[in-house]
Amino acid sequence: MAYASIAEDKNEMHHPKxxxxxxxxxxxxxxxxIQYMCTAVAIGLVALVLSGLMRMQIGFxxxxxxxxxxxxxxxxxxxxxxMVIYLLTALLLGGFGNLLVPLxxxxxxxxxxxxxxxxxxxxxxxxxxxxSSFFVPGGPTGAGWTLYPPQSVLPGTPGINGGIILxxxxxxxFIIAFTMGGLNYVVTILQARTRGxxxxxxxxxxxxxxxxxxxxxxxxPALFVGAIMMMLDRVVGTSxxxxxxxxxxxxxEYGGGSPILFQHLFWFFGHxxxxxxxxxxxxxxxxxxxVHARKNIFGYRMMVWAIAIIxxxxxxxxxxxxxxxxxxxxxxxxxATTTLIIAVPTALKVYNWILTLWQGNIHMRVPMLFSIGxxxxxxxxxxxxxxxxxxxxxxxxxxxxxxxxHFHMVMGVSPILVIFGAxxxxxxxxxxxxxxxxxxxxxxxxxxxxxxxxxxxMHYLGFLGVPRRYYELGETxxxxxxxxxxxxxxxxxxxxxxxxxxxFFYNFISSYFWGEKSGPNPWGATTLEWQTxxxxxxxxxxxxxxxxxxxxxxxxxxPGADKDFIPQNEPADGKTQHHET
Amino acid sequence: MGIRNIVRELMVxxxxxxxxxxxxxxxxxxxxxxxxxxxxxxxxxxxxxxFSLIVVMYLMRMGWGHPEFGFDWVSTxxxxxLWVNTAILVLTSVIFQKARGxxxxxxxxxxQIDLLAAGLLSFAFLxxxxxxxxxxxxxxxxxxxxxxxxxxxxxxxxHGLHMLGGLVAWTRTAGKLWSxxxxxxxxxxxxxxxIYWHFLLVVWLVMFYLMLVT
Numbered sequence: 001m002a003y004a005s006i007a008e009d010k011n012e013m014h015h016p017k018x019x020x021x022x023x024x025x026x027x028x029x030x031x032x033x034i035q036y037m038c039t040a041v042a043i044g045l046v047a048l049v050l051s052g053l054m055r056m057q058i059g060f061x062x063x064x065x066x067x068x069x070x071x072x073x074x075x076x077x078x079x080x081x082x083m084v085i086y087l088l089t090a091l092l093l094g095g096f097g098n099l100l101v102p103l104x105x106x107x108x109x110x111x112x113x114x115x116x117x118x119x120x121x122x123x124x125x126x127x128x129x130x131x132s133s134f135f136v137p138g139g140p141t142g143a144g145w146t147l148y149p150p151q152s153v154l155p156g157t158p159g160i161n162g163g164i165i166l167x168x169x170x171x172x173x174f175i176i177a178f179t180m181g182g183l184n185y186v187v188t189i190l191q192a193r194t195r196g197x198x199x200x201x202x203x204x205x206x207x208x209x210x211x212x213x214x215x216x217x218x219x220x221p222a223l224f225v226g227a228i229m230m231m232l233d234r235v236v237g238t239s240x241x242x243x244x245x246x247x248x249x250x251x252x253e254y255g256g257g258s259p260i261l262f263q264h265l266f267w268f269f270g271h272x273x274x275x276x277x278x279x280x281x282x283x284x285x286x287x288x289x290x291v292h293a294r295k296n297i298f299g300y301r302m303m304v305w306a307i308a309i310i311x312x313x314x315x316x317x318x319x320x321x322x323x324x325x326x327x328x329x330x331x332x333x334x335x336a337t338t339t340l341i342i343a344v345p346t347a348l349k350v351y352n353w354i355l356t357l358w359q360g361n362i363h364m365r366v367p368m369l370f371s372i373g374x375x376x377x378x379x380x381x382x383x384x385x386x387x388x389x390x391x392x393x394x395x396x397x398x399x400x401x402x403x404x405x406h407f408h409m410v411m412g413v414s415p416i417l418v419i420f421g422a423x424x425x426x427x428x429x430x431x432x433x434x435x436x437x438x439x440x441x442x443x444x445x446x447x448x449x450x451x452x453x454x455x456x457x458m459h460y461l462g463f464l465g466v467p468r469r470y471y472e473l474g475e476t477x478x479x480x481x482x483x484x485x486x487x488x489x490x491x492x493x494x495x496x497x498x499x500x501x502x503x504f505f506y507n508f509i510s511s512y513f514w515g516e517k518s519g520p521n522p523w524g525a526t527t528l529e530w531q532t533x534x535x536x537x538x539x540x541x542x543x544x545x546x547x548x549x550x551x552x553x554x555x556x557x558x559p560g561a562d563k564d565f566i567p568q569n570e571p572a573d574g575k576t577q578h579h580e581t
Numbered sequence: 582m583g584i585r586n587i588v589r590e591l592m593v594x595x596x597x598x599x600x601x602x603x604x605x606x607x608x609x610x611x612x613x614x615x616x617x618x619x620x621x622x623x624x625x626x627x628x629x630x631x632f633s634l635i636v637v638m639y640l641m642r643m644g645w646g647h648p649e650f651g652f653d654w655v656s657t658x659x660x661x662x663l664w665v666n667t668a669i670l671v672l673t674s675v676i677f678q679k680a681r682g683x684x685x686x687x688x689x690x691x692x693q694i695d696l697l698a699a700g701l702l703s704f705a706f707l708x709x710x711x712x713x714x715x716x717x718x719x720x721x722x723x724x725x726x727x728x729x730x731x732x733x734x735x736x737x738x739x740h741g742l743h744m745l746g747g748l749v750a751w752t753r754t755a756g757k758l759w760s761x762x763x764x765x766x767x768x769x770x771x772x773x774x775x776i777y778w779h780f781l782l783v784v785w786l787v788m789f790y791l792m793l794v795t
Binding site: 228 | 615616619620626631634641
């Protein structure tokens with residue numbers, strides 16, 4: 001293994017002189033991380049507003065006159081695509097990946113800083129292309145975030161003129177950006193760790209980001225080639241995915257293509273995608289829990305293996321999204337089996353988080369609150385995933401609000417809680433100041449309880465058979481009036497949660513200017529990013545000499561030690577004994 | 582790296598405080614020379630996944646093993662130009678290998694000739710592929726009138742775009758060589774170009790064979 005100080009050779013680093021070179025066209029991973037985070041949050045706010053509009057239509061149909069059926073489908077599609085890809089993936093990999101990887105590994109920067117900078121600007125380009133689809137005639141595509149053909153390229157679906165083309169183009173550009181970024185993370189993790197930083201001394205945040213990056217590199221090509229082929233179908237008239245079809249009374253010139261082929265391609269990408277979002281969250285929450293419970297993560301090696309195995313298995317479960325697609329039923333047998341198997345390492349991680357908290361010196365700080373909130377919501381969402389993983393149970397629940405509740409719990413609530421926890425946790429590192437603690441706690445409780453109020457009752461709507469992606473239910477025989485009342489309650493809860501986020505933004509912005517200085521290591525964390533020369537870290541991260549690592553990332557509450565934590569770069573002193581994990 | 586190394590690393594007991602710092606010390610000055618080839622190989626994995634998916638889709642669409650699914654499959658014509666282009670690509674790989682040797686020996690003159698030749702031949706390959714397209718269109722084999730044609734145009738387009746990307750790198754390498762950058766760095770760039778071209782050759786051979794036999 002090459003643990004080498006990529007920047008002992010400081011000549012290799014790029015040293016900008018101008019303000020534009022330092023903060024705009026920056027090759028510094030910390031600046032690029034902020035750029036990713038701000039862009040992702042900005043586009044995420046657009047998607048959040050869209051969700052508010054959707055909930056208004058669902059809870060109070062017709063209340064907002066401009067929400068036509070076409071507009072509703074456009075909102076669903078853009079909300080979903082933005083949230084999954086342009087917010088969660090970008091924030092977790094682009095944002096936290098860029099911020100944490102060099103700092104936690106003791107490197108000065110990524111191994112390909114120019115490509116890193118390029119990756120952000122290409123990502124920004126993809127966001128701009130996506131936003132431009134709102135402004136073309138016909139508006140953005142309304143095909144659902146899954147973009148299933150043939151409907152997505154046929155009249156009757158909104159956005160058929162420009163929207164779908166811009167969506168596919170934006171996805172292709174995004175994938176190029178994240179391939180560039182992914183190359184950086186993988187090679188930096190394998191090549192640029194500082195002296196003493198073995199793979200098994202890396203914090204779990206890095207392991208999560210590392211495996212998620214490998215997943216991204218291997219899964220995105222499937223979406224890329226699917227997007228290219230769908231674009232050819234739409235623009236040129238090929239029939240990769242288009243069967244012989246009559247549209248608006250006319251036989252079209254397509255024929256011979258397979259819509260299910262697109263579904264296989266999309267979900268071959270789509271399932272690893274959800275683990276690309278989940279694995280960094282898993283890794284980060286492990287670190288948050290350790291730091292704020294002053295306890296080593298329980299079963300570190302098994303946590304690493306679990307992340308790796310989940311990553312591997314995520315490639316063989318994709319068709320559990322396709323049980324009702326009409327594919328060969330024997331496939332359902334196979335994929336249900338693999339889906340239940342992947343639950344095992346995932347559950348193992350949940351047990352280990354809980355066992356880490358057990359008898360720990362738990363500090364109920366804001367990051368810890370969000371981590372505990374994550375555990376609750378992830379268990380909830382994961383259990384409902386077991387329901388949906390079984391074919392016969394999925395058949396009646398597919399396409400209902402049960403599915404919506406499940407994936408929002410595991411993708412929308414849990415990783416977002418981790419992201420909030422991580423933002424609060426690393427806020428002192430990025431800004432050098434502390435956030436307002438009371439506001440943070442209020443933000444947590446409003447968000448956590450509010451999200452539960454949104455998604456827990458939604459499962460019952462699913463059991464009733466209330467279908468998803470419907471503009472309005474009207475007078476439907478099998479759906480009682482109480483479902484409409486429940487939808488109103490959920491809408492009110494949703495609006496409450498949406499508006500509560502003002503607390504978060506106010507807190508972060510005001511604390512940036514007026515928060516008290518945090519000092520270099522306010523949480524007493526062992527990981528390297530807190531041991532930099534300056535706080536916030538400056539260009540080059542470490543000053544003249546890179547740190548040397550002597551221990552793993554979890555020496556908390558070690559018997560015989562002076563303090564309740566020992567930083568990774570502190571040598572052995574003979575006094576302390578190690579914990580059995 | 583080795584699978585055994587990885588397994589050994591994962592079995593280690595990380596809570597023990599050892600001084601690993603002195604083990605496995607790598608020559609640090611070589612770091613940036615290790616990073617770029619590794620990055621390129623990771624990129625090969627990404628591109629391989631994409632090309633493999635295309636192969637799988639191609640086989641499914643033509644009904645490989647299931648004649649009932651490929652009933653509408655009509656093989657595309659194979660203009661003889663394709664064989665010429667393939668030969669050009671093989672030649673380019675050979676010349677790039679020679680260029681690597683020249684760079685190692687420090688033979689700047691030889692390297693200049695080889696690099697120029699390889700680049701020009703690659704442009705010739707791309708031009709040849711465009712000529713193949715023209716011939717197919719003239720023969721009535723359009724993008725949309727048969728799945729085999731659609732796949733042919735798409736595969737050659739994606740391969741060609743990768744070649745174009747490689748030519749961007751080639752341009753930068755040539756720029757380094759002609760502006761007198763030290764031979765070690767030029768040699769690294771030439772190495773990277775060479776293995777990238779070998780990769781594209783392998784991809785082309787697989788795709789070409791596939792399209793020939795179906």
